[in-house]
Amino acid sequence: MASYIKVENLDFFYGDFQALHNINLEIEPKKITALIGPSGCGKSTFIRTLNRMNDLIDGTRVHGKIILDGKSILKNEIDVVELRKRVGMVFQKPNPFPKSIYENVIYGPKRHGIRNKSQLDQLVEQSLKNVALWDEVKDRLNESALALSGGQQQRLCIARSLAMKPDVLLMDEPTSALDPISTLRIEELVQQLKEQYTIVIVTHNMQQAARISDITAFFLNGELIEYGQTEYIFTKPCDQRTEDYITGRFG
Amino acid sequence: MTRYNYQNALDELEKEILKMGSLVEEQINLAVTSLAKQDLELARKVVDQDDIIDSLELEIEEKILKLIATQQPMAKDLRRIAAGFKIITDLERIGDNAVDIAKTTLRIGNEPLIKPLIDIPRMAEITQNMLREALDAYINEDVKLAETLAAKDDIVDSLHAQIIRELLTYMFENPRNINQGTHLMFVSRYLERIADHATNLGENVIYMVTAERKDLNE
Amino acid sequence: MSPEGINNIKRRNITNTVFHGLLFLSTLIGIMFLIVLIAQILIKGLGWLDWDFITNFPSRFPKKAGIKSALVGTIWVISFTALFSFPLGVGTAIYLEEYSKKSWYNRLLQINISNLAGVPSIVYGMLGLAVFVKLFNFERSILSASLTLTLLILPVIIVASQEALKSVPNSLKEGSYALGMSKWQTITGVVLPFALPGILTGTILALSRAIGEAAPLIMVGAFGYVAFLPKGPMDYFTTLPIQIFNWTSRPQSEFQNIAAAGIIVLLILLLSANAVAIILRNKYQKRI
Structure with missing residues (x-):
């Protein structure tokens, strides 16, 4: 089930530095929402608040509300482990575990209690098929995941997230470390995945946001400047700063 | 398939252009028929239908802009989209010319024709064919077909010259023919312009496929 | 130009x-x-150097003297040392790297551990004598020796393990956390497997240092002449370095020569330990 996320008056601090200022945003199910903006604009910080990855960093504070399918996820009593099962994340650099391809996919499910071998086998096949990797690796599932190419590794990381059966998939610049062909394959994949998931993708690559996303949000200096349908953001943005950024006349 | 959505959007765009083309072609047909049969009703219909073509043009234009903004078309895709942009402009002009012909019907439709129309419908038929072939060439990326348009344009040009000469003789004979004769001259001129636009389409197709500029209108 | x-x-x-x-x-x-x-x-x-040299007990006659008791003693002492030092060292390293917050006492702890690695081994010998032999009344036993050597190499194992743990890429940990893993699941699932080759290498190198130590064991009270094999951790013992030291301090020149033979055995032992370290590291690196 794809989730609906509502962000209300979100502020975020690293120590004394305020990285996000009063963000209000709705993230729709079965759509790709792209977050764009220059380096240090807060888009990565923002995406990491959605599965509370920032909790891992000492000295961070967050105010405001993030509501996932009607439930506030920033409260202390929320089980972060449970949240991260529902909100998967794919990172900038492919980070497969130094284990076999098979072990990578079942890493999460196995530790969350699925022990049945045939169930795990099925999960591996299904997850790898979902990311169009099955045919490439089905004969060498027990080989090290690090022997795969960068693009394959990233697809494996997506498969690893999908094996947890999440509702939301967060992607933090998932193609910035990949070559153009691998990038294209990931883009295709993301577009297919949106049929089932809510997808939020941070990208440095404006063209990528334009190509694949339905909704685009433009961040600048920790503020959400503008968000709306991608085709409108890229043909007739409302804010001059958005226009400057997407036309490359920035700074 | 790679870039499934993009490819879809390109195909969609082509369909829309084709739809606009067949609408325009129909307009030429109806306009000339209304003139030959002196059917004012039909002429009015042509004038009204032009709005559909105009809004279709804007719609396609919007789509093209979105495609360029979001999909960054390159190389042949880019030429295809750029050609599309020019093609819809030509199609819209052709539509305007059809309206001009229909308006002529409205002006002279109540008076008997100075002669039965033979060459003008023939010319209209040829230009319609040219338009159809230009669009076929666009869809099928058929350079050879596009190149044949030059020869057809020559036929239209000579028909135009012939019609002018003929109408001039009618006007010399009887000054009362001058009003209608002038209008018919314009109709001939509109059709000749339509053929020129169709030839332009052909040039754009050639550029799209080969990336080379070729003048078919010499 | x-x-x-x-x-x-x-x-x-x-x-x-x-x-x-x-x-x-x-x-x-x-x-x-x-x-x-x-x-x-x-x-x-x-x-x-011959087979008799390995299988004979020490003797007053150089021709008959062997290192049987010293070799077996060394193996006893080192096995116990490994048993004590590995879990303690790795556990401490995990605590310091993964759990402890950055505070002044943790920094103090860290500095102390690094300093302990540089303390002369004789000092550990004195500590072992005072604490294990006298206070705990373990006497001059294998246990006392192992515990003393454990103290000696613990700082080295801790520092080496910390370095190994630090080398685990943050992206791997994040990947695990993002899959809804707890801290302990992340440590056992990703961090330790990745750091294990480094930890093992550090541990084996530290242990091979312990194999070669004589000074602290003399303090704890290893014997220079043991004509029986130890049967348990509370037995008397000797080790190779002690035996060698004992021989070199004798006046007869033959004993200098069998001391050299003993050194060769010790060197072989050390080099094979290092080789095992390298093989282990390579094996695990390949698996990665």
Whole structure:
């Protein structure tokens, strides 16, 4: 089930530095929402608040509300482990575990209690098929995941997230470390995945946001400047700063 | 398939252009028929239908802009989209010319024709064919077909010259023919312009496929 | 280019060559001494090295003397040392790297551990004597010796394990957390498997240092002459370095030679330990 996320008056601090200022945003199910903006604009910080990855960093504070399918996820009593099962994340650099391809996919499910071998086998096949990797690796599932190419590794990381059966998939610049062909394959994949998931993708690559996303949000200096349908953001943005950024006349 | 959505959007765009083309072609047909049969009703219909073509043009234009903004078309895709942009402009002009012909019907439709129309419908038929072939060439990326348009344009040009000469003789004979004769001259001129636009389409197709500029209108 | 520039390059080239030579020379000096030392030991000891030497107990007669009790004692002591030091060291490293917050006492702890690695081994010997032999009344036993050596190499294992844990890429940990893993699941699932080769290498190198130690064991009270095999951790013992030390302090020149033979055995032991470390590391690195 794809989730609906509502962000209300979100502020975020690293120590004394305020990285996000009063963000209000709705993230729709079965759509790709792209977050764009220059380096240090807060888009990565923002995406990491959605599965509370920032909790891992000492000295961070967050105010405001993030509501996932009607439930506030920033409260202390929320089980972060449970949240991260529902909100998967794919990172900038492919980070497969130094284990076999098979072990990578079942890493999460196995530790969350699925022990049945045939169930795990099925999960591996299904997850790898979902990311169009099955045919490439089905004969060498027990080989090290690090022997795969960068693009394959990233697809494996997506498969690893999908094996947890999440509702939301967060992607933090998932193609910035990949070559153009691998990038294209990931883009295709993301577009297919949106049929089932809510997808939020941070990208440095404006063209990528334009190509694949339905909704685009433009961040600048920790503020959400503008968000709306991608085709409108890229043909007739409302804010001059958005226009400057997407036309490359920035700074 | 790679870039499934993009490819879809390109195909969609082509369909829309084709739809606009067949609408325009129909307009030429109806306009000339209304003139030959002196059917004012039909002429009015042509004038009204032009709005559909105009809004279709804007719609396609919007789509093209979105495609360029979001999909960054390159190389042949880019030429295809750029050609599309020019093609819809030509199609819209052709539509305007059809309206001009229909308006002529409205002006002279109540008076008997100075002669039965033979060459003008023939010319209209040829230009319609040219338009159809230009669009076929666009869809099928058929350079050879596009190149044949030059020869057809020559036929239209000579028909135009012939019609002018003929109408001039009618006007010399009887000054009362001058009003209608002038209008018919314009109709001939509109059709000749339509053929020129169709030839332009052909040039754009050639550029799209080969990336080379070729003048078919010499 | 100006003539000064060319001169400059010439001068720099000369400087470069000179330093290249000097550095090579210093390397050469170290290696030369090592070669001379080893050669001397081999010349002296090889003739005395045979199967009887390994299987005989020590004796007053050089021809009959062997290292059986010392070798077995060494294995006992090192096994117990490994048993104590590995879990303690790795556990401490995990606590310091993964759990402890950055506070002044943790920094103090860290600095102390690093300093302990540099404390002379004789000091540990005195500590072992005071604490294990006397206070805990473990007497002059294998247990006392193992515990003393554990203290000696613990800082080394901790620091080496910490380095290994630090080398685990943050992206792997994040990947695990993002899959809804708890801290402990992340440590056992990703961090330890990745750090294990480094931890093992550090541990084995530390243990091989312990194998070669004589001073603290003398303090704890190893015997120079043991004519039986230990049956348990509370038994008396001797070890190779002690045995060698004992022989070298005898006046007869034959004993100098069997000491050299003993050194050869010790060297073989150390080199094989290092080889095991390298093999283990390579094996796990390949699996990664």
